[in-house]
Amino acid sequence: MTAPGLRVAGSAWLGEVPLFEGLDFRAEAAGWTCILGPSGVGKSTLIRLIAGLDTGARFEGEVAATDGAPLGGRVAWMAQQDELLPWLSVAQNAGLGARLRGGRADSAAVAALLARAGLSAQSARRPAQLSGGQRQRVALARTLMEDRPVVLLDEPFSALDAKTRAEMQDLAFEMLAGRTVVLVTHDPGEAARLGSRIWLMGPGGLGEVEVPAAPAIRSVDDPGCLKVQGELLRRMRAAA
Amino acid sequence: MRYALPALALLALWQAVVWIGQMPAFILPSPLRVATALWSNAGLILHHAGVTLAEVLAGLALGAVLGAATALAMAVSPLARSLIRPALVLTQALPVFALAPILTLWLGYGLWSKVLMAVLIIYFPVASAFFDGLMRTPPGWLDLARVMDAPKRRVLWHMRVPAAVPSLASGLRLAAVYAPIGAIIGEWVGASQGLGYLMLLANGRAKIDLMFAALIVLAAMTLLLHRAVGWACDRTVARMG
Numbered sequence: 193m194t195a196p197g198l199r200v201a202g203s204a205w206l207g208e209v210p211l212f213e214g215l216d217f218r219a220e221a222a223g224w225t226c227i228l229g230p231s232g233v234g235k236s237t238l239i240r241l242i243a244g245l246d247t248g249a250r251f252e253g254e255v256a257a258t259d260g261a262p263l264g265g266r267v268a269w270m271a272q273q274d275e276l277l278p279w280l281s282v283a284q285n286a287g288l289g290a291r292l293r294g295g296r297a298d299s300a301a302v303a304a305l306l307a308r309a310g311l312s313a314q315s316a317r318r319p320a321q322l323s324g325g326q327r328q329r330v331a332l333a334r335t336l337m338e339d340r341p342v343v344l345l346d347e348p349f350s351a352l353d354a355k356t357r358a359e360m361q362d363l364a365f366e367m368l369a370g371r372t373v374v375l376v377t378h379d380p381g382e383a384a385r386l387g388s389r390i391w392l393m394g395p396g397g398l399g400e401v402e403v404p405a406a407p408a409i410r411s412v413d414d415p416g417c418l419k420v421q422g423e424l425l426r427r428m429r430a431a432a
Numbered sequence: 433m434r435y436a437l438p439a440l441a442l443l444a445l446w447q448a449v450v451w452i453g454q455m456p457a458f459i460l461p462s463p464l465r466v467a468t469a470l471w472s473n474a475g476l477i478l479h480h481a482g483v484t485l486a487e488v489l490a491g492l493a494l495g496a497v498l499g500a501a502t503a504l505a506m507a508v509s510p511l512a513r514s515l516i517r518p519a520l521v522l523t524q525a526l527p528v529f530a531l532a533p534i535l536t537l538w539l540g541y542g543l544w545s546k547v548l549m550a551v552l553i554i555y556f557p558v559a560s561a562f563f564d565g566l567m568r569t570p571p572g573w574l575d576l577a578r579v580m581d582a583p584k585r586r587v588l589w590h591m592r593v594p595a596a597v598p599s600l601a602s603g604l605r606l607a608a609v610y611a612p613i614g615a616i617i618g619e620w621v622g623a624s625q626g627l628g629y630l631m632l633l634a635n636g637r638a639k640i641d642l643m644f645a646a647l648i649v650l651a652a653m654t655l656l657l658h659r660a661v662g663w664a665c666d667r668t669v670a671r672m673g
Contacts, residue, residue: 245575269579275572279594279672292582292590338580 194259195341195372196266197221202253204237211237211249215398217391221258224365224373224408226383228401228424229393235376236346238393242374243269243344257342268338272347274331276319282306283315286333297337305333308367325356332364343368345375349382358412361385365409380424384417385410392424394431401427461641469641470648480630481649487543487615487626488657491550495611496604498551499558503600506559507566508588520556528552529617536622546618546626553614554607558600565599566592597672601665608661612654627653 198219204211211234219225229235237247241255244264257263276285286306287297306315309329319327328348335343348364349357357379365386377383383390388408390401401424404416411417443463449455450462457465470477502520505512532549539545569592577587619628627650634642 240575243575243579245578265581267579269576271572271575273572275570275576277573277591277594288576289580289582292577292580292586294583294586344579 195222195370196261197258198225198242198256198263198342198372198374199258200238200241200253200255202251204234204241204247204249204251206249212393212397215253217398218389219372219374220389221372222370223388224368224375224386225389225391226375226377226387227391227393227398228377228380228383228428230378230428233393233395235378235393239344239346239374239376242342243267245269263342266340267342267344268335268340270331270335270343270345270348272350274319274327276327276330276334278319281316281318282311282322282330285319285330286337288334289338302333302337305336306330309333309363325352325360328352328356328360329363332360332367336367340371342372342374345373347376347378350377350379357382362409380428381412381421383424384421385412390420390424392427392431394428396431458638458640461644465641466644466648469639470645473642473645477627477630477646477649480625480627480646481653483543483625484546484612484615484619484627484650485653487546487618488550488611488653490543491547491614492554492607492611492657492661494547495551495554495607496558499555499603499607500562500600502555502559503562503566504588504593506563507592508584520559523552524556528614532617532621536618541622541624545621546615546623549618550611550614553610557606557610558603561603561606562596562600565596568599569595594672598669601669604665605658605662608658609654612650612657616650 198217200215200217202215203213204215215238217227217238227235227238234249237249237251240247241251242263244267255263257266277288280288283299283302283306284291284297286302287299290297303312303315306312309332311326311329311333314322314326319330322330328351331348345364349360352360361382375382375386384404386408387403390403392399392401402420404410404414404420406414406416446460446463450460453460461469502516506516528549531552532545535545535548539548566588573591573595574587577591582590615626616628619626620632623629627646631643631646631650634640634646
């Protein structure tokens with residue numbers, strides 16, 4: 193599994209109103225590329241275009257992987273809501289992909305992933321019995337069970353409290369190593385910690401921002417990381 | 433127990449009306465007279481109640497299966513939706529009562545004309561409740577299934593149907609109360625057994641105490657059925673978590 197880079201170039205309209213025009217987005221192969229911006233600028237549209245999901249917008253342009261092969265079947269998806277099915281156990285939720293495709297999930301692989309996510313003791317429980325952070329860890333395990341080279345994360349940590357969010361960032365970074373990850377977020381600190389490339393998306397379009405000097409994942413109190421976090425927030429406020 | 437107090441109050445009111453209004457027994461018999469009629473005709477009432485119960489249960493089962501199948505067909509195929517939806521609304525626009533004589537003519541005086549009446553009455557609530565549930569799958573789940581390359585058929589069975597079970601359950605709860613209405617109408621129009629037939633017969637012979645006894649058994653039967661269906665639905669929904 194070699195993770196390809198990604199490129200999205202084009203324009204999108206909501207009805208007659210342009211959502212973004214002349215956009216040229218690139219995601220780094222086998223690294224974390226963050227798209228940072230306020231709500232309503234088209235971040236979700238962009239990541240949903242890569243996922244091949246309905247966006248409600250008209251898009252003209254291209255969505256492609258840098259290795260030239262089609263993206264279909266090579267993408268995994270994780271959103272802000274954990275989207276766990278309440279009638280399935282934690283282990284069954286983690287193996288949902290295989291179940292939906294008509295096969296059986298590899299139970300040893302599920303158990304190994306749940307162990308890495310610290311959920312071994314919960315594998316027989318129902319989602320309703322878990323905390324928000326645990327539920328999101330199940331969603332992460334489900335995403336990894338798909339074993340796809342490209343992983344798309346649409347604000348997956350934004351509903352969590354600060355401590356749980358930082359823990360989830362560490363866990364996700366470790367577990368998704370070697371894959372091409374695109375993370376949509378409105379949290380400058382999150383982009384500064386995780387991004388090996390950071391794009392700032394605003395009403396004026398998309399622009400790339402310099403990342404902290406230290407390699408990702410940066411510690412929460414890394415000076416370079418904090419400086420970039422501040423800089424990102426300043427630019428977000430200036431753009432609005 | 434929470435029914436005990438209202439039931440007692442109703443009985444007291446009933447007895448008061450009989451005493452104060454000096455009602456003759458062939459207009460409004462006293463509760464005691466009705467109880468006596470219930471006791472002395474227990475075998476007769478039980479026989480007719482059994483017939484009605486069989487009609488209701490068959491109608492409920494058949495109507496639930498047909499309604500659920502219709503909802504599934506409509507959820508899967510836009511063509512089925514455009515064909516069936518008007519027909520479904522039509523079954524509601526036509527008062528089923530008006531169809532009872534013709535159904536009796538076609539299907540005879542036996543069980544099936546009553547079963548069909550019950551089916552016709554519950555078909556719409558079951559189909560529309562389940563269909564609504566099937567069309568309201570959380571969009572985030574469908575996104576997930578889409579990225580997982582899940583075939584539509586499996587998304588239906590593993591996501592949309594389980595997610596719609598609570599909606600189906602509320603349709604079935606309604607159906608449990610409606611189904612006896614259909615059966616009784618069928619029995620009024622033409623039957624040789626059943627609680628509806630017995631009530632009509634007792635009424636015609638001025639045995640009003642017997643008529644009331646049959647009515648009470650009918651009400652109790654409907655309440656029990658509603659309870660049983662509600663309990664089964666609750667359990668299923670709870671298991672679905």
